[in-house]
Amino acid sequence: MENRIESIKKQLHSQSYKLTPQREATVRVLLEREEDHLSAEDVYLLVKDKAPEIGLATVYRTLELLTELKIVDKINFGDGVSRYDLRKEGADHFHHHLVCIECGAVDEIQEDLLGDVEQIVEKDWNFKVKDHRLTFHGICYRCHDKVETSMEQEVTTK
Amino acid sequence: MENRIESIKKQLHSQSYKLTPQREATVRVLLEREEDHLSAEDVYLLVKDKAPEIGLATVYRTLELLTELKIVDKINFGDGVSRYDLRKEGADHFHHHLVCIECGAVDEIQEDLLGDVEQIVEKDWNFKVKDHRLTFHGICYRCHDKVETSMEQEVTTK
DNA sequence: TTTAGTGCAAAAAGTTTGCACAGAA
DNA sequence: TTCTGTGCAAACTTTTTGCACTAAA
Numbered sequence: 001m002e003n004r005i006e007s008i009k010k011q012l013h014s015q016s017y018k019l020t021p022q023r024e025a026t027v028r029v030l031l032e033r034e035e036d037h038l039s040a041e042d043v044y045l046l047v048k049d050k051a052p053e054i055g056l057a058t059v060y061r062t063l064e065l066l067t068e069l070k071i072v073d074k075i076n077f078g079d080g081v082s083r084y085d086l087r088k089e090g091a092d093h094f095h096h097h098l099v100c101i102e103c104g105a106v107d108e109i110q111e112d113l114l115g116d117v118e119q120i121v122e123k124d125w126n127f128k129v130k131d132h133r134l135t136f137h138g139i140c141y142r143c144h145d146k147v148e149t150s151m152e153q154e155v156t157t158k
Numbered sequence: 159m160e161n162r163i164e165s166i167k168k169q170l171h172s173q174s175y176k177l178t179p180q181r182e183a184t185v186r187v188l189l190e191r192e193e194d195h196l197s198a199e200d201v202y203l204l205v206k207d208k209a210p211e212i213g214l215a216t217v218y219r220t221l222e223l224l225t226e227l228k229i230v231d232k233i234n235f236g237d238g239v240s241r242y243d244l245r246k247e248g249a250d251h252f253h254h255h256l257v258c259i260e261c262g263a264v265d266e267i268q269e270d271l272l273g274d275v276e277q278i279v280e281k282d283w284n285f286k287v288k289d290h291r292l293t294f295h296g297i298c299y300r301c302h303d304k305v306e307t308s309m310e311q312e313v314t315t316k
Numbered sequence: 317t318t319t320a321g322t323g324c325a326a327a328a329a330g331t332t333t334g335c336a337c338a339g340a341a
Numbered sequence: 342t343t344c345t346g347t348g349c350a351a352a353c354t355t356t357t358t359g360c361a362c363t364a365a366a
Contacts, residue, residue: 018365020321040356055323060356076234080331080355098285107285113278117271118294125267126299127256135291136276141284176340178346198331213348218331238330238356 001031004089011069025051026062030072030086037075037083037097037106077106077135094131100140107140159189162247169227183209184220188230188244195233195241195255195264235264235293252289258298265298 008027009019019027029046030038038046044059063084066072072084073094088095088110096109118129166185167177177185187204188196196204202217221242224230230242231252246253246268254267276287 016320018320020365022322053323057324057357058322061321074236076236078232078234082238082355098279098283101288107283109279109283113275117275117292120271121256121267121294125256125265126302127265127294128297128302129294130259130296132295133291133293134275136279136285136287137290138288139286144284144286174345176345178340180347199329211348215332215349216347219346222332240330 004031007089008071011071012065015069017065017069022047022051022054022058023062023065025054026059027066027071030066030084034086035108037077037085039081039083041081043084075133094133096134097136098140099135099137100143101137102139102143105140105142162189165247166229169229170223173227175223175227180205180209180212180216181220181223183212184217185224185229188224188242192244193266195235195243197239197241199239201242233291252291254292255294256298257293257295258301259295260297260301263298263300 005019005024005027012019012023025047026043028050029043033046036042040056040060040063043063044054044056047054047059063072063074067074067084070087072086075083075085075097077083077097077099085095091110093112093114096113098107098109100106114132114134118132121127122129163177163182163185170177170181183205184201186208187201191204194200198214198218198221201221202212202214205212205217221230221232225232225242228245230244233241233243233255235241235255235257243253249268251270251272254271256265256267258264272290272292276290279285280287
């Protein structure tokens with residue numbers, strides 16, 4: 001935790017930005033909720049617990065800055081809100097997402113599944129890939145199990 | 159063109175929706191600009207040429223309806239705007255996109271590059287894939303060529 | 317004392333909604 | 342007539358911006 005803050009501090013400094021208390025509080029929230037996909041509003045509310053005087057605009061500006069420095073990735077799952085997702089330390093590719101259309105859960109795939117596909121794109125389309133966004137929509141294992149369970153129950157009830 | 163309108167009309171009717179003049183004008187715009195990735199506002203302005211009395215709200219409602227019926231796909235490239243992309247007739251998967259970070263161009267890949275990846279996701283993550291979104295960010299062939307050309311020019315000018 | 321960063325409020329941008337009206341079944 | 346669909350304006354949501362102020366270098 002502390003060393004990741006330290007590392008982010010260095011990244012900011014290397015571009016002559018400061019890690020102000022507000023920015024640090026924001027980064028801490030992102031670190032604590034690494035698995036989640038928080039909207040700016042979500043982050044704002046969580047940061048307020050640590051630093052009640054912070055303004056929403058500052059959160060937006062901080063998230064924008066962190067996005068620029070590729071410390072976080074800004075994503076959009078199709079509801080009208082941008083969400084912010086911390087990059088894994090040293091990850092050169094952006095991880096993938098599984099969005100459940102049943103329960104809304106968003107799971108992450110850290111493994112890079114696109115190596116082969118990127119090669120095809122570079123070769124066949126002459127497109128120099130710098131980044132990617134891959135999201136699957138479908139039924140997550142939890143909802144999948146739920147359906148099976150309720151079907152079993154139905155059978156056993158009868 | 160006309161037969162695709164006919165086909166969309168049938169799809170609407172099958173769900174007890176009508177293809178009103180406003181909806182038809184909207185669909186025609188989408189068909190004419192199939193390669194583009196129009197925002198609601200873009201569609202609105204183009205439809206206005208055909209049917210000046212149409213309202214923006216109607217365009218939004220029509221696009222929402224078409225999205226529901228999976229005639230168009232709603233996408234989001236990270237600028238704050240939703241874009242609407244007609245599905246190719248009979249396409250069961252949503253096509254992929256190449257977004258150029260240099261010139262902003264958006265190219266489409268109709269081929270399905272994710273067959274293998276989806277199998278892995280279904281098997282390893284126990285996730286029933288229903289749809290996907292895949293976008294690569296990078297340098298398109300045009301900008302790629304441009305850089306090379308300007309480099310050549312530099313050399314020959316010297 | 318200069319400059320980056322902040323908080324607040326207002327504005328902008330995109331989208332949705334309420335409602336009275338129009339037009340097809 | 343009945344009900345779906347429409348246009349308009351207002352409302353709402355999310356994000357950005359202007360500006361005076363703060364605080365660190």
